[in-house]
Amino acid sequence: MGLSAEQLRTSLDALAEREPAFAAALAYAGYPEPRIRERGYVTLLRTIVGQQVSYKAADAVWKKLEALLGDASDPARIATKTDEELRAAGLSRQKSGYARSLADEVLSGRLDLANLPDDDEEAIAQLVRVKGIGRWSAEIYLLFAEGRLDVWPAGDLAVQVEIGRILGLPERPSEKQIRELAEGWRPHRSAATVFAWHHYMFDPETKAAKNSAI
Structure with missing residues (x-):
């Protein structure tokens, strides 16, 4: 928000x-x-997709990934795709691992993006448990998607x-x-x-x- x-x-x-x-x-x-940005899983997945590439390249990969998954907002869709399919959509092996880590954290309930702790440091600690989400990415999420002050x-x-x-x-x-x-x-x-x-x-x-x- x-x-x-x-x-x-x-x-x-x-x-x-x-x-x-x-x-x-x-x-x-x-x-x-x-x-x-929209609060939730999709924004964090797009953050992973956009790491270390230009905005234009990230947008192109995201469109391919959306087409592959059908419903990119459903974390369960990632598990149904092989690494080869994800690579064909533009995700490196490393980013595929990050995407799977995010989906697993969300599906298991360990990461509840609708109810992150009010304390910013506690929220960051939960977000960085996801492989590929470092402190900077967590902070940007809290700023753009959660509107923290x-x-x-x-x-x-x-x-x-x-x-x-x-x-x-x-x-x-x-x-x-x-x-x-x-x-x-x-x-x-x-x-x-x-x-x-x-x-x-x-x-x-x-x-x-x-x-x-x-």
Whole structure:
């Protein structure tokens, strides 16, 4: 369900009051558009499909996978297909394993995507039990599909680069530094994340990033 336009605006206005650099960046780049994904199995499966490939390539593979499975929203369909069939649809052996891991976690009930824990760290811990879903993927899921307000993917390179630019830092902050920098932005760090990506793609120096899958 993601963060609504109203939620983004409210959080970014609050950040602008706390951090003058955010106010200046907001005046420059404007408010970002909402980024909303469907909650549940399909979004995580698409995340696996899209790993380490371009958006265009991921979309092509997804269409082939949908055609193969018939109903991509049913995790039981993955188990009925061989690795050869999944490879023909564009999934590598590794991604086929990841897809099977996700389906197994969901079908067994170990991962209940309709009732993830309210605590973000506990929710992340459940999501990363799926092979192929690391912390970054889990955080992006909570941000885009669940609309959680205070998710902070500090390991994201674009976030590090653009927060450094926004704050006028001499060099890109490390993951540890950016976590420390953002402590005072709670509980609005999800909006800060979305704005960092928006500012990154808006900046004339990073025009090429407009084709990013972020």
